[in-house]
Amino acid sequence: MRITIIGAGVVGCSIALALRRLGMDVTVVDKLGAVGHGSTSASCAIVRRYYSEPGMIALANEGAHVWADWENFLGPIDDDKIVFPRPGMLFIPPEIDAEVRAIVAEMHRLNIKVSILDVEEVRERFSYLDTSSNFPPLPPDHEAFFESRGREIEGAVFEEDAGYVVSPGLATQNLRDAGERDGVHFQLNREVQRIDKRDDGKFELRTEDGASIESEVLVNAAGPHSSIINRLAGVKLALTTRPLRQEVHTLRNPLSNGSTASPLLIVGDMDSGVYWRPEGGGRDIIVGSTEPDCDALDWVDDPDDYDDEISEPYWRRQSMRLMQRFPEVKLGPARGLSALYDVTVEDWYPIVDRTDLPGYYLCIGTSGSSFKTSPVLGQLLAEVIGACESGRDVDQNPIQMKLRYTGYTVDTSFLSRNRGVIQSSGTVIG
Numbered sequence: 001m002r003i004t005i006i007g008a009g010v011v012g013c014s015i016a017l018a019l020r021r022l023g024m025d026v027t028v029v030d031k032l033g034a035v036g037h038g039s040t041s042a043s044c045a046i047v048r049r050y051y052s053e054p055g056m057i058a059l060a061n062e063g064a065h066v067w068a069d070w071e072n073f074l075g076p077i078d079d080d081k082i083v084f085p086r087p088g089m090l091f092i093p094p095e096i097d098a099e100v101r102a103i104v105a106e107m108h109r110l111n112i113k114v115s116i117l118d119v120e121e122v123r124e125r126f127s128y129l130d131t132s133s134n135f136p137p138l139p140p141d142h143e144a145f146f147e148s149r150g151r152e153i154e155g156a157v158f159e160e161d162a163g164y165v166v167s168p169g170l171a172t173q174n175l176r177d178a179g180e181r182d183g184v185h186f187q188l189n190r191e192v193q194r195i196d197k198r199d200d201g202k203f204e205l206r207t208e209d210g211a212s213i214e215s216e217v218l219v220n221a222a223g224p225h226s227s228i229i230n231r232l233a234g235v236k237l238a239l240t241t242r243p244l245r246q247e248v249h250t251l252r253n254p255l256s257n258g259s260t261a262s263p264l265l266i267v268g269d270m271d272s273g274v275y276w277r278p279e280g281g282g283r284d285i286i287v288g289s290t291e292p293d294c295d296a297l298d299w300v301d302d303p304d305d306y307d308d309e310i311s312e313p314y315w316r317r318q319s320m321r322l323m324q325r326f327p328e329v330k331l332g333p334a335r336g337l338s339a340l341y342d343v344t345v346e347d348w349y350p351i352v353d354r355t356d357l358p359g360y361y362l363c364i365g366t367s368g369s370s371f372k373t374s375p376v377l378g379q380l381l382a383e384v385i386g387a388c389e390s391g392r393d394v395d396q397n398p399i400q401m402k403l404r405y406t407g408y409t410v411d412t413s414f415l416s417r418n419r420g421v422i423q424s425s426g427t428v429i430g
């Protein structure tokens with residue numbers, strides 16, 4: 001069976017490898033000249049398991065095992081391979097409430113190394129962090145931004161072996177190398193502009209350069225362009241995917257002293273409205289947003305026409321929130337990048353499913369947090385395609401995915417297009 005995947009990001013390349021391993025004839029098409037050059041290239045590639053939805057905790061945990069065993073997962077390839085430092089991650093929620101305790105209990109059930117630290121333990125273990133509460137986050141030009149809230153954080157969740165992948169572009173290239181070794185075809189510099197479903201049931205894609213690509217099955221893995229591809233295919237969903245502009249900024253790590261060795265960990269600080277991790281071997285820190293209520297979301301109508309420069313107010317806001325928690329950080333020159341998430345507007349969870357158009361499948365709405373799970377989502381969509389194309393109705397009989405590394409079985413209907421809305425944080429934290 002011939003399958004075309006639109007999108008050679010980390011998601012499309014993961015799906016391609018998984019489908020090829022099921023014996024399918026796979027072609028990946030991308031309008032860019034190299035794999036992983038879309039939103040994947042901007043990813044912070046943090047690999048953690050703290051999610052509101054139990055199924056996603058299990059998938060993220062499986063993802064962490066895949067990244068840790070990357071060489072074996074891929075099989076032999078010639079290129080350099082990613083590295084996966086695991087300094088641990090501290091989550092600082094506004095309060096340690098029943099919801100946080102339930103997430104940690106679920107993580108324990110899955111044997112994830114996680115614990116709740118009280119504020120004294122946070123101070124002892126990470127003395128460079130200021131443990132004042134900054135909740136609710138404010139814009140830095142607000143008169144109360146620098147005022148004490150008069151209380152400390154209640155504590156934090158520490159995930160001992162959370163890490164990040166260096167680099168997401170290289171990870172995607174690794175997937176391409178493994179795919180090509182096994183027979184996956186890549187057609188780069190080809191923008192899909194038209195999708196027809198012919199009377200014989202086959203898809204025919206027309207690309208900008210006049211080429212035509214035929215296949216029995218078509219996969220939308222177009223990242224922030226996912227809704228455009230759905231429109232070309234004439235497919236409407238109950239859930240909405242939409243590009244959201246983001247900035248990530250780079251500051252000097254004051255603990256590094258110019259050396260590359262640094263004790264810095266990863267922090268998800270919902271109390272202050274930012275997440276951050278070491279960069280450049282620990283010399284720098286990169287900081288992104290956890291979408292606090294006070295910041296307007298920067299939705300983009302056209303993913304091919306958005307402001308891809310960083311902006312002074314965004315940089316200042318994010319840097320100053322980082323400095324609230326980590327006071328030794330100094331504002332340096334504005335550095336960073338601007339990129340797009342493909343957000344499932346209703347709940348910020350991906351959609352990995354068939355559609356009502358036979359043969360047309362989705363792995364979209366990755367919502368700023370699906371780098372970590374991409375190899376697992378790739379395997380899941382390959383299973384969905386294999387099952388549907390053999391006549392199974394996965395709407396009625398969803399895939400119960402047996403996770404290879406961790407051994408757990410996950411009911412994957414929570415990622416279906418008709419799932420309703422997951423009760424989530426409605427942010428990148430999930």
Ligand SMILES: Cc1cc2nc3c(=O)[nH]c(=O)nc-3n(C[C@H](O)[C@H](O)[C@H](O)COP(=O)(O)OP(=O)(O)OC[C@H]3O[C@@H](n4cnc5c(N)ncnc54)[C@H](O)[C@@H]3O)c2cc1C
Binds near residue numbers: 036046369373
């Ligand atoms: C700033 C930022 C930080 C992030 N941080 C994290 C993190 O810390 N941890 C984490 O797990 N996740 C993170 N993510 C999310 C993660 O990186 C994404 O979920 C993932 O990279 C999406 O991959 P993708 O393959 O779906 O999309 P993309 O990488 O965008 O790939 C889609 C591809 O489709 C191609 N395409 C689109 N339209 C067409 C067309 N018409 N014809 C041909 N090709 C087309 C594009 O050129 C592109 O290459 C972050 C994302 C961003 C932007």
